Amino acid sequence: MFLAWQEIKKNKLRFTLITGVLMLVSYLVFFLSGLATGLADLNREAVDKWEASAIILTDESDKSLPQSFMSIDQLEDIDAKETAVIGQLNAIASQGDNKQNIALFGINQKEFLMPNVTEGRAFEEAYEVIADGSLKEEGFELGDELTLSSSDQRLTIVGFTDNARFNAAPVLYTNLSSFHQVKFGEAAEQNNDQINGIVVRDDSISNLTENDELESIEIETFIENLPGYTEQKLTLNFMIYFLFGISSIIVAIFLYVLTVQKISMFGVMKAQGISSSYLSRSVVAQTMILAFIGTVIGFVLTLISGAFLPAAVPVSFDLALMIIYGLILIAVATAGAVFSVLTIVRIDPLKAIGG
Amino acid sequence: MAVLELHQVKKSFGSGHKKVDALKETDFIADRGELIAIIGPSGSGKSTFLTIVGGLLSPSSGDVVINGKNLTDLNEKQRSQLRLKEIGFVLQASNLVPFLSVANQMKLLDKVKKGNMSEMDRNQLYEELGIADLLNKYPSDLSGGQRQRVAIAKALYSNPSIILADEPTASLDSDRAYEVMELLKNVTKQKKTTTIVVTHDIRLVDYCDKIYNMTDGVLTETEEHTNRSLVAEESR
Ligand SMILES: Nc1ncnc2c1ncn2[C@@H]1O[C@H](COP(=O)(O)OP(=O)(O)O)[C@@H](O)[C@H]1O
Ligand SMILES: [Mg+2]
Numbered sequence: 001m002f003l004a005w006q007e008i009k010k011n012k013l014r015f016t017l018i019t020g021v022l023m024l025v026s027y028l029v030f031f032l033s034g035l036a037t038g039l040a041d042l043n044r045e046a047v048d049k050w051e052a053s054a055i056i057l058t059d060e061s062d063k064s065l066p067q068s069f070m071s072i073d074q075l076e077d078i079d080a081k082e083t084a085v086i087g088q089l090n091a092i093a094s095q096g097d098n099k100q101n102i103a104l105f106g107i108n109q110k111e112f113l114m115p116n117v118t119e120g121r122a123f124e125e126a127y128e129v130i131a132d133g134s135l136k137e138e139g140f141e142l143g144d145e146l147t148l149s150s151s152d153q154r155l156t157i158v159g160f161t162d163n164a165r166f167n168a169a170p171v172l173y174t175n176l177s178s179f180h181q182v183k184f185g186e187a188a189e190q191n192n193d194q195i196n197g198i199v200v201r202d203d204s205i206s207n208l209t210e211n212d213e214l215e216s217i218e219i220e221t222f223i224e225n226l227p228g229y230t231e232q233k234l235t236l237n238f239m240i241y242f243l244f245g246i247s248s249i250i251v252a253i254f255l256y257v258l259t260v261q262k263i264s265m266f267g268v269m270k271a272q273g274i275s276s277s278y279l280s281r282s283v284v285a286q287t288m289i290l291a292f293i294g295t296v297i298g299f300v301l302t303l304i305s306g307a308f309l310p311a312a313v314p315v316s317f318d319l320a321l322m323i324i325y326g327l328i329l330i331a332v333a334t335a336g337a338v339f340s341v342l343t344i345v346r347i348d349p350l351k352a353i354g355g
Numbered sequence: 356m357a358v359l360e361l362h363q364v365k366k367s368f369g370s371g372h373k374k375v376d377a378l379k380e381t382d383f384i385a386d387r388g389e390l391i392a393i394i395g396p397s398g399s400g401k402s403t404f405l406t407i408v409g410g411l412l413s414p415s416s417g418d419v420v421i422n423g424k425n426l427t428d429l430n431e432k433q434r435s436q437l438r439l440k441e442i443g444f445v446l447q448a449s450n451l452v453p454f455l456s457v458a459n460q461m462k463l464l465d466k467v468k469k470g471n472m473s474e475m476d477r478n479q480l481y482e483e484l485g486i487a488d489l490l491n492k493y494p495s496d497l498s499g500g501q502r503q504r505v506a507i508a509k510a511l512y513s514n515p516s517i518i519l520a521d522e523p524t525a526s527l528d529s530d531r532a533y534e535v536m537e538l539l540k541n542v543t544k545q546k547k548t549t550t551i552v553v554t555h556d557i558r559l560v561d562y563c564d565k566i567y568n569m570t571d572g573v574l575t576e577t578e579e580h581t582n583r584s585l586v587a588e589e590s591r
Contacts, residue, residue: 002459002462002463002466003452003455003463006454006455006459007454009454010453010454010455010493011454265452265453268446268450269452271409271411271444271446271450272444272450272464272509273435273438273439273467273468274463274467275435275467278467349411350406350411350412
């Protein structure tokens with residue numbers, strides 16, 4: 001540590017450059033991870049809020065809620081601690097020129113899908129909805145009457161809830177009968193038993209149903225099958241993994257060049273009785289110091305710029321994940337020191353003498 | 356007992372028709388308080404001799420005995436420990452770490468050699484070598500002569516019994532070279548070390564007690580007086 005730190009102090013410019021590169025890489029990693037978390041939240045936050053363990057959909061639907069059509073009577077086929085029915089419909093909601101892609105959830109007010117109300121009140125009368133808070137940023141307000149693309153019925157926002165987006169669309173919660181009216185219009189009467197799925201809370205998710213036409217899907221699996229969810233996540237994660245590799249290579253090259261410049265000095269030190277392991281530990285310690293400083297600055301920069309981003313950018317910082325990524329960055333950067341260590345071990349102290 | 360003994364030490368590099376006998380069978384003996392010069396042209400085997408004595412290079416055959424210990428009987432670790440304790444190196448241009456201040460050069464040895472030099476001894480060493488007011492300077496701020504003083508201080512760090520100097524004055528002008536030799540002489544006498552100075556600069560032999568000549572790997576002791584007059588003639 002002594003040798004490592006003294007060298008950094010004396011050669012500030014050189015080491016500032018390495019730290020700067022590490023800082024930029026970590027900034028990028030943290031930002032991408034923020035973006036990955038943000039995009040994931042955009043897709044799943046409404047589902048996460050259910051705190052459910054599984055969802056029952058029809059076998060035919062291939063794990064897609066809008067493609068699953070079942071009757072509310074099928075509740076009888078399900079053996080679980082707690083159940084809640086859900087009807088779902090995607091639509092464009094508009095008020096004047098303000099148009100917005102939404103997901104309409106028809107639910108039973110007494111069941112656990114009923115969201116918390118952060119503003120206004122719960123729905124009571126027909127065609128009243130609780131809307132996701134993100135709609136406020138799009139200019140919607142309490143009391144607004146919404147026209148839906150697929151229906152003549154108008155919906156009134158009576159309350160707002162938070163963190164309720166499903167597959168990137170803000171959710172409107174309403175009761176089942178209003179949902180049927182919106183979805184089936186004049187045929188609502190005949191279809192008043194129609195729902196899309198049954199959400200389940202239970203300790204065990206096996207043997208929830210013996211009905212062959214139904215499939216019980218673990219919530220995490222259900223989320224991974226939301227359109228685009230897994231693809232987005234993989235793309236961003238791949239970028240992050242590549243950055244880990246790149247940072248390791250950059251550090252390896254930088255350090256190797258520095259080490260090669262110091263070969264004769266290391267030779268002299270070895271001749272004087274300073275061991276390879278002391279010198280190697282010094283290089284590794286140096287790398288860790290630089291990687292740590294770079295990562296911490298990158299971390300702080302990420303949080304600062306995150307605070308200034310417009311709300312439309314879907315970033316959300318998962319601190320635990322960022323700390324893990326930060327530690328991985330420090331670890332891979334340190335791994336980049338391995339070539340330098342090998343070089344140091346191979347230096348022959350004889351070369352330092354005579355010539 | 357002699358501090359350093361070499362018995363029939365030989366070193367060759369390579370094999371077949373490329374084989375170089377860098378050092379032919381050599382006997383050598385040195386005592387405490389002796390300042391010994393080894394002179395000879397470039398490529399004659401001086402550095403080979405010195406690195407074998409210093410335990411950095413193993414001889415092809417023969418024995419090196421330091422303070423009664425035969426180096427060939429020691430394993431790698433014991434040998435490097437012996438080197439740490441008994442031998443101080445002073446090398447060519449500068450064996451200083453460029454990014455450490457003079458004080459920190461010594462502190463580094465403190466850390467590696469697990470501090471066997473007291474604060475007082477250290478300050479005394481600084482005074483003796485005339486580097487006490489250079490402690491906060493970096494090697495790049497020092498003159499060549501000052502650098503070699505610090506290098507000698509490093510070599511003396513753990514009170515070694517043998518000091519090996521390979522061309523310690525190569526990068527210095529005559530006056531500075533004489534100063535460094537004067538210093539090595541004082542150190543040898545005061546600390547009773549065995550000091551071997553390798554050089555191809557025959558002006559420096561005046562300071563030494565014994566002079567050896569190295570030619571094509573053959574080491575021969577030169578008779579002192581002949582050598583002095585020889586030096587005197589040559590330098591004219
Ligand atoms: N590692 C080595 N491999 C092969 N030949 C060497 C090696 N080291 C020294 N030599 C040869 O040994 C001879 C003596 O070299 P050296 O001891 O360095 O001479 P000096 O220090 O007197 O200039 C030279 O011919 C040199 O080329
Ligand atoms: Mg030489």
